[in-house]
Amino acid sequence: MAVYKKIELVGTSSESLEDAIRTAIKKASETLRNLDWFEVKEIRGKINGDDVQTFQVVLTVGFKID
Amino acid sequence: MAVYKKIELVGTSSESLEDAIRTAIKKASETLRNLDWFEVKEIRGKINGDDVQTFQVVLTVGFKID
Amino acid sequence: MAVYKKIELVGTSSESLEDAIRTAIKKASETLRNLDWFEVKEIRGKINGDDVQTFQVVLTVGFKID
Amino acid sequence: MAVYKKIELVGTSSESLEDAIRTAIKKASETLRNLDWFEVKEIRGKINGDDVQTFQVVLTVGFKID
Amino acid sequence: MAVYKKIELVGTSSESLEDAIRTAIKKASETLRNLDWFEVKEIRGKINGDDVQTFQVVLTVGFKID
Amino acid sequence: MAVYKKIELVGTSSESLEDAIRTAIKKASETLRNLDWFEVKEIRGKINGDDVQTFQVVLTVGFKID
Amino acid sequence: MAVYKKIELVGTSSESLEDAIRTAIKKASETLRNLDWFEVKEIRGKINGDDVQTFQVVLTVGFKID
Amino acid sequence: MAVYKKIELVGTSSESLEDAIRTAIKKASETLRNLDWFEVKEIRGKINGDDVQTFQVVLTVGFKID
Amino acid sequence: MAVYKKIELVGTSSESLEDAIRTAIKKASETLRNLDWFEVKEIRGKINGDDVQTFQVVLTVGFKID
């Protein structure tokens, strides 16, 4: 039967939560194949003055181990 | 006094988290009246290659019981 | 050594989750200096008919105490 | 072997937490038989001026499925 | 996009945890189509003398809404 | 759009949980306007001999920021 | 320095949550001295027909060890 | 009204999760009467080489106090 | 002093929870030495028709770093 591994990443974006998620997944796909699903664990961010500087989304990414 | 019921749904969208929430609420409104509020319980998604295929938002929707 | 304080706010928006976060931070910056980071605690919202009326994002905002 | 279903309700009362629980159970018993147990998930409420307007008790109710 | 609903059940078995899960799913499939996945929320049970009388597995079952 | 603040209080009472909640809200209303809702976070208490001396209810109170 | 022990009890009452808490503390005081504080962990209950049969309050009780 | 006590045990087994639960309950029944229910809190285990050496199930056991 | 690393895996099995755990550990042992303990984080599964298709056990595995 299949076995999957989950790793924990933090994606960042100055634009949106979706962008932050996509940034993390794009990066992970550079070194890992078979990325299958993600789960958001935390949403945080950095503030600059009176605005959001970066959204930080902590997520786990699951992928099948060959 | 009023009594409310909460049901748990998963909305999906290839576009955004807001879309996924709206998709679930629109669907629920087809069979339920008096939808009042929602609470996001989990944010997950499916990955295709190096990008998000679908955002999945698990939410509870509350509505007044007549 | 530095000491930080965290306060809990609820930002609202009819547009997006990011907007709701930004609304809360903008408001907080009117009376507080040195806003540094935020953490999303809860995502909820109000429903009107078959659509989202307002997104409500509960977040804590951290800032350095002079 | 027996199978049970759990549904999530919010009972309200201007009097007491016990009343809010009982209101939800009474309502549920109008359409469901075999109500067996309840579990309180959250206690919240609405404020009016300087007093509680309504206590809101979020609870799950379990019942046997025939 | 697809919308899913999650319901909460308690399956019981005097034999095993797997049996308790299967009992709940079998029962749910009598009235619902498209059952897709389950998530175990709690494992409990009833004791009789010095042995387990019944294993009780609280689980949510997800299914696509047409 | 509106922004709300949440503060955390502990109300106490030798009588009841409802009293403890009301005591906290009454106190908060002396210095804050627009109190809107509360959420119970914890229920604790002090014991004296074989009886409850005080019920302590930890709650957050939310109010609109002008 | 002092050391405390915490034990977990379930008090029951057909009347109220406060009663259920007091029942557990009274029972504990029959065999333990120096009961100091309690913390409510869970609120549950048994339903009979369309009403609450018993409120069950799960609580930990702390006491100083001599 | 009845009062129950809950104690926390860890049952172990090289065979199965059910066995680990039963081992803990059998042991508890040697010194306690009226064991009534159990709740699984954690599932862990020891690994030896490439296989499970022992399953460890952390559970609370509830029993009526006379 | 020793340092350990924990990784997160998902083992699957059509047979049992124990099988799903063992499948994940066997796979991990192909590339890692000194596997020491595991902790179950989540139990889920896929449904096919009216039966469980696969049990999925999310677990962390701990091992000593040389």
Added chain:
Amino acid sequence: MAVYKKIELVGTSSESLEDAIRTAIKKASETLRNLDWFEVKEIRGKINGDDVQTFQVVLTVGFKID
């Protein structure tokens, strides 16, 4: 009856966790009287090279409101 307020602070120290807690309490005592107890919510820190640069202890501090 007494009412208490809880605020959330982050104390930092390059030395120890106890120092980080004390730093936060000292700072809070500059503007607040009647500080009564604290509860640690999170322990985090900043890394510099291969060592801890600062320990950050997130804590709530409770104090009686006059």
Added chain:
Amino acid sequence: MAVYKKIELVGTSSESLEDAIRTAIKKASETLRNLDWFEVKEIRGKINGDDVQTFQVVLTVGFKID
């Protein structure tokens, strides 16, 4: 197979967190044999003026039952 019991204690110290843990374990070892491991559940404390009066560490202690 072995069975373990876990009890919950609160150790206190005016010096350090480690001291508070050790105080609880020393006390427990006066009446219990085979103490095996501990798990910290909560860190709290009492404040006196602008300093920590006592650190309170809530921990569970596990030991083998003969």
Added chain:
Amino acid sequence: MAVYKKIELVGTSSESLEDAIRTAIKKASETLRNLDWFEVKEIRGKINGDDVQTFQVVLTVGFKID
């Protein structure tokens, strides 16, 4: 935008919690660059007789991925 990875480690020390944290970070820095922050997830330990044998601190360490 930057992407970070988080790994989970257990540092041990017979001396102190801070030591256990530092041990884990030192070990991680042997194979990873850009270690940025840590978050304590659990504090546990091994008991020998009536004293702590080792403090075990479970922590996640975050670092930037080039």
